Amino acid sequence: MSPPLAPSRLALSALSSGQTEAALPLLRQCLDRGEDVALAGLNLGIALTNLGHLAEAVPHLQAACLALPDLAEPRFRLGQIAGQQERIAAARALFHEALILEPEHVTSMAGLAMLDEAQGNADGALQWVAQALLLAPREAGLLVMQARFSEDVALCRALLSQGLGGVDAVKLAAQRLDLAELRAAASAAPLEWRWQAALGLAQLTAEEVEAGIAALRLACIFSDDAPELQGLLGLQLAEQRRDAEAEPLLAAGIAASHGDAELRASYALTLLRLDRLAEARLAFEAAIADFGPHPSLICNLALTLSNQGLQEEALRISDEGGDTVASLGCRMGIQPYHPIEGSAAALHRTASRLGAALPHPPRLPHPPGFDPERRLRVGFFGARLGRHPVGWLTLSAIEALPEAEIEVACYSLKTMDDALGRRFQARADLWRDLSPRLDDAALAAAIRADAPDIVVDLGGHGEGGRVTALAYRAAPVQIKWVGAQSATTGVPAMDWMLTDAWQTPPGSEAHYTEALLRMPDGYACYTPPPWAPDVAPLPALSRGHVTFGCFNNLSKITPAVLAAWGQILTTLPRARLILRTHALRDAPTRAALITRAAAAAIPLERLELHGPSSHEELLAAYAEIDIALDPFPYAGGLTACEALWMGAPLVAMAGSSFAGRHAVSHLNNIGLGHWVAEDVEGYVARAVAAAHSLPALAELRAGMRARMKASPLMDAPRFAANLTAALRHAWRLRCAQTQPLKPSSVQTERIKMLDKQKLIACAASRGAGKRL
Template sequence: MTAEAYRAGLEALGAGQPARAVPLLTEALGDPERGGYAALNLGMALQALGRLAAAVPPLQQAMAALPDHAEPPFRLGTIAGLRNDAAAAAALFRSSLARDPAHVPALAALAALAEEAGDTGEARALLARAQDCDPAEPELALALARLDLGQGEAAAAAGGAGAVLARRPAHAAAARLLAEALQAELGSEAALERVAAGAAADPFAAGWPLAAAWLLEAAGQPEAALAELRLAAQLAPGQADVLAALGHALAGLDRHVEAEAILRQAIAARPGDLDLRNRLATVLWKGNRLSAMLEVLEAAVADFGPHATLLLNQALALNAIGEQEAGLAAAEAAIPGGGIAALVNRIAVLPYHPVAGTALRLREAAEAIGAALRPVPPLVRGRRPQGGALRLGLLSGGLGQHPVGWLTLAGLEALPEAGFTLVAYSLKPRTDPLARRFQARCAQWHEVGALDDAAIAARIAADGIDILLELGGYGEGGRPFVLQHRPAPLQVKWVGAQFASLGLAACDGMLTDRWETPPGAEAFYTEQLLRLPDGYVCYLPPPYAPPVGPLPALAGAGVTFGCFNNLAKLTAPVLAAWAAILAALPEACLILRTHALGEAATRDRTARRLAAAGLPPDRVALEGGLPHRRLIEAYGGIDIALDPFPYTGGLTVCEALWMGVPVVAMAGDSFCARHALSHLSNLGLGDWVAGDHAGYVAQAIARARDIPALAALRQGLRARMAQSPLTDAPRFGRNLAGLLRQAWIAVPEA
């Protein structure tokens, strides 16, 4: 019976039915002749199902029973890699090669580990060795071409890519199916049927467009790569590798709706692929579907165990939905084995925590990141001799209609052109009106988001940048580790996830002000604090903001409080404060508005949180996000904005004030806990900022009870702001220019 079970198990595995194969191969473990092979195939079946922990024992059994077989250690190495244990993975791949020096997958896997570790020479040597073993394998040539592209060796990459694609056959089936697909787009259902029939006749034609897509993506041509993947999907519908590649490509281009559908199909076809689960989670994240994201991650953790990659995203999702305790716990759990990514993840959620998010804890978390980084030889070693305009580099993905844009553009435009030449290194393409203004102010504009950190740094150094402003930090899409390569003599942090110290020795300074970092705050920062005389940002009001309307409370229905911040900032102490405020003001109501509340499941989850905190459901409105123009207009229905803590509002405070809505806030000791204090103080409204929980509650209640004072303040608030340093671009530009010049002079010459 065990021999029959073994054969049936192999047939099930070969037919792509690992779940059916598992009990059959388990039964075959006792076969005296085939037990080792049954264990190997059982491990492979469990691995395909994503049951990594269960796959290890049979693979270890196979490794002992089949001492000359390279596959068991290779499979165990793959699992170690999925668990972020690079050292164990490398050792197992080498064990595989000791058994079979020509085991191409082990050579390729070791090359990938070497590339990830930054040893491109070793990666290239391993791939070349693999090519010697299997010169007909196009994926090896493709991997070498990608490696050259990643190192900026365009000529070598083009040659390698050309050599691969020159072997691409001119499939008649591919041409016919593509023509029929175009007919299908015009509405021919019969054409769709012919496409499916043709693909079934020649499914392997999809391999070449799949390979071409790989190269095009590496060459920074994602749209062209997507076109090839769509062709591959027409040629081989339902094929797991094609679905996976297409899902990843759509996700990379932010086509969230289509990406979700394709990724779910790919996961069904390949349930053991952890990367697909994780990519689906990120797609849902970008679509502000936090509850759906958590559902995917919880299922993945159940299948794969507490894998660090899953915990990283789980931490972000839990924090973003307002569950800071669980979010930080997941972030901490990911640190063993999670590498630098886990350390960055922790500092990204830490500032929202109502107890742990202190300036001291944030500095410690930042220093842990800096200590974990490998030393990198500096590209520059000092400043050039003084004279002429300074070349100021901007490194950011937010150079447009983004908080970075609204808080920096006006000040950068006001820098004297004779003194500063601006060069942009954009991490994300943007075409909105603010992006066009950034482009007009910059002498050069480089789209560098597809490059790795070393290549971005090399470009910056080659451009002779004197001062590099890092405008992304440890936020989504930020690339602060570019600084580690020292591409500029003076490197400064400003805006863009500016919530604490970066903890990087290569970051020389941080632009700040006396409210954000009062005297004595130096102990919490590894950077030199470069204090501007007024606020540390210059707000650019949107041109489409409507006039300030009358105070809603004048209609006699009670005060309307509002908070348009994301749910991550709504901590338990914030909710407790709001409950106390509404309890003292029985006619008052509260409006919460953010994109995540557009998802019904998140809205329900949030409503339960608020009710548990004592907030009356009938007096709290939960509203989804709006396009920016309409969001600004929505402030017209708010009397007083309630700022959250410890992570206070930045841009939201500025927008509320511009619309005539004063803000009740509370200041803490971290950088992000003092944004509101800085902005309000620049308007002479520092007395709206409390120092503790009780003061915050008392402040809100007292302000809400003085309707005449609220009405008078509202009517004059925009003019007051327009005359304040917060929006005075020429004044800010002069101050920024002077401070940067002063910091530049202090840099030693090369």
């Protein structure tokens, strides 16, 4: 009987047959036994690199450099990792070391070419590729690089015609060849996956989305589902937010190319969007360990933690991104949820840091036509002009703007083909679809080309928002309104914040880099969805106990909120609490919330948790809720309006930031300002008192919709008149100026756009109704 093969032989056999994962324990066994340590360590480092475990590979490769001082390969691999981590100087030095040891090391030459390209030195990159091609003239990867660096369209065409190159060649052809040529080539060679894939990518660039996806699917079929092509299709589907379709394709691509940073980042983001939060966290953490602290990875990890309700960890991670615009913009999106750093003063400090990192272009001198009374072109700019809080809180007012005074332009970063999106398009006198791929300067220039008088941002620092583009001054007057409107933006060229006296009471001015353009009523105009069911009777009357509810994001459920809810349920021993939010679909996140709730003295037997639901189902679920509980320090905005529309009065606590006062504004605008508490003790007391007054609660519930319809919160013509006056006020001030506007120099008095009788009527309507 022959003796068993040594682990080193078995490992080499596994590696040569492509079973990289199977080789890992064998190589580790060699190291443990002291068998062929130098080569085992090198092969382990290479195997880990190929599997994308870059952080784990580095020490083994470093040890191989010492143990095998005449070998180029470990230095090349370390250079490859350094390049992926954007440590350019280190990567360049390691590639040169490899070439000193082995002057004909072609892959190190290719590595140096990639570094030169990354630093804008196309000529240097081409020289390295030419040198490498002398040694490996038929290497497809080098030919693709030559075509890219030399911009040789004929070579690019030849690569695909000869069936050479992989996804890199496809991407290059999609960029270099025109769409008509790609259509003809794909038609002439219908079974060649490279032409189909290149056509698909070009169609996606040309916004032919469905045709592009279909072509890429055909390419996958013709390539027998080559993993690299599946990964490419997954990336395109993820970009279109078709996450459920993208996830398995990205996973297949990663399985074949673990070291692809783009695939890994997109896969982690897809998991986040699918609410697989625990998996997303692990995927982002692994990518950061392997590829370094890229701002996008740091930001998305912080967002994942925030979505899990881990505000402290989220803010700590976001700080690792440094003082770049991207990192500070991410922090501005996460910070309002933090119990302490979510204050208006703390947010202003972060916004000021962000503003310092943005350009400060001088305001252009007065162009011809600065007539203070002419018809104004007002551009509404954002990525969520449709079925989104932006739509529900702005659209009816925009539709009601007087056409004789306001020309409505819409600058959309993402077409939303839904009922609200179509209403935006119907109202717009001018509609522009802008590519989110444009950088900030190009976005501002694209808007500026239409010469709008005023641009209103509806995105802020939220997902898809590009408020930083307005630092390049797209219009003479720039205003922040709904859409991640949680705090000051910090953008130097943002002139105004559209607000009201409840959102920003007197004394708030110091916390805003913008001047405060206060409306006489609320800052938003609510449109309820037509599919909202009728208000159900008060459930407590039939159940014999009160049910509280909160349907806000888990990001808003801070430890202090849980503690307050624990006090309410302890005081009311039969009361129940229902939470409903998309993050609770994730089992580990749900379990962690239960642990935190128990620590906050919330009786778990009286806590009911639900995951995501359709909008229709979510609204119908208010039939089970007697009293809604608003979170803090980030209050509900649209969620508050929806709870009220479904008849559930809202217990809220006033915060200091814009985000902390949404419900304050909405409740005061419908005459229920006394439901707002100033501290936790008042919040708990308000909830408990309401639970002891069921007849009054039932009466309030029954009349809630009539109350809202009669209030400024839903009076679109009234809001539109006030908005028109606010826009005209800002424009007149601009016309009167010859120097750039400085928000600190503008008196932010509340704009008096209603006559005295209307103001008296408004005050009377707010005081109407029985206090509960």
